[in-house]
Amino acid sequence: MLIDLLIEAIKAIVVVVMVLNLAGVLLWFERKGSALIQDRIGANRAAITGFGKRMGLPNLGLVNTLIADPLKLFTKEDFVPDGADKFLHALAPFLALFPVIITFAVVPFGDVVQIGSRTITLQAANINAAALYVLATIGIGVYGVALGGWSSNNRWALLGGIRASAQMISYEIGLGLAIIAVVMTYGTLDLQEMCRAQGGVWFGFLPRWGICLQPVAFLMLLVAGMAESKRVPFDLPEGESELVAGYFTEYSGGKQAVFMMTDFAEIVLVAVLITVFFFGGWQVPWLYRDGFHFPGGAHLALPQLLVAILGLVSFMIKTVLFCWLQILIRWTLPRFRYDQLMRLGWKGLVPLGLANIVVTAIVVVLTSGAR
């Protein structure tokens, strides 16, 4: 009994730590990546060990980004503006971060592991209605941003907060419609079951990944997800050329760092959702529970633990790739105008999503042959 509880606790902690770490690493990804895209050098300070220099390597700015900057942020003065709602001003950043972090509880990051007589599912919480849970937590994520803007007693911040809530509400619908189409395709709300359904191959070589079944939903989830994370080209709530810094204008120090962390955690969340829904989650092409079955008919038996680790690695690689894709888009496109943003959400994504659902429903009924 105690050991079961311990396993659950370890899984929960591992998930949270992984997400927060990846969010931190993404900051470095973003700095060096944007430098690469814009033909700059990027972060290259603070080589405190001098190790890389002695080895003749260029300074990658890891210490600078991952240690020095967070230290600087957390030791800065925590400023609360005059006339601000102090309680909500302090609460808002955490209200923004919390729903994003708890969403990862239902994400399966691997299949099952057999240790002794114990079968461990690599998923922090196995909820049957996981897809609904994801929608619920994303929906609640609006409050942190909106209240952060309102409680600051600043017009820029309030405008940013209003923009953020309007944008997130609008794109939640597109996001929900995309997820509904996916749920109809797999016939389950359980993310682990969805990943399992994506095992196996078509025509002997093509992995049965969701992207082949739902390409439209994939694009919709990518667009709506990026809009939910409020980054360029959807960064109107922040809009630094119009609103100073939007909803977090009046935030400094640790609270601002939490808002920043939320942004990166949301990138990870979108990447993870895309991986689970459309790229097989922890599936490796041609890898089954007993080892590889290659298209030619060759078979490579692998121990069960190695298969689980390979699945975990594949999940990580896919997640990091989609994080990178989002950073690439963020540094490539300019910001939308507000009317363009709303038109894309309501006149683009919503009708497209409804059409996608109708087509999916027809195909599901025709192929299942029932009713």
Add this chain to the structure above:
Amino acid sequence: MTPGVFMFLATLAVISALGTVAQRNPVHCLLSLVATLLTLAVIFIGLDAVTVGFLQAIVYAGAIMVLFLFVIWLLNLQTELRSAPGYLAVKAISGLLCAALVAELFLLLRHAPTAGGAQAAAPPGYGSLDMLATTLFADYLVAFEITSVLLLAAIVGAVALARREPSRRGVSAQAMAAGAAAASSERGA
């Protein structure tokens, strides 16, 4: 759900519901209401009504309350400084109604089915999306569709009211009625 968990959640729900009516700042009231709705969602999930619980969180806490927030901002509601004077009669009547409601609740609880009926385990699949969908789209299909028509009418009405006049102001009422009629016939077709 064990009685202890239920008591904890119920207490939380009642406290946040009291906060909704007792606080002066409209945004704080709204947040208390969100907390109430989320606690209710958790109670639903604990009582095996998983789908209803999540829908409560998505629809009420996640969407409708944000619209409430918008309304508060757009109307620029300020903190209520002191209670308005001269509403003694209103207060008395609402207090009376409140007492009646509490009395009714107690009466209902006394006559509620207990023991066997309440203790029985839920049938398999109870509260799942499958069961909810079967109930909505097979057993009560007509009622469900009629409700959606009602909602559609409300949407059309809101659009007609919010529609800005394109040109002459003199015929505003007529144009509005015509616009509403056109919109509704368009949707109906």
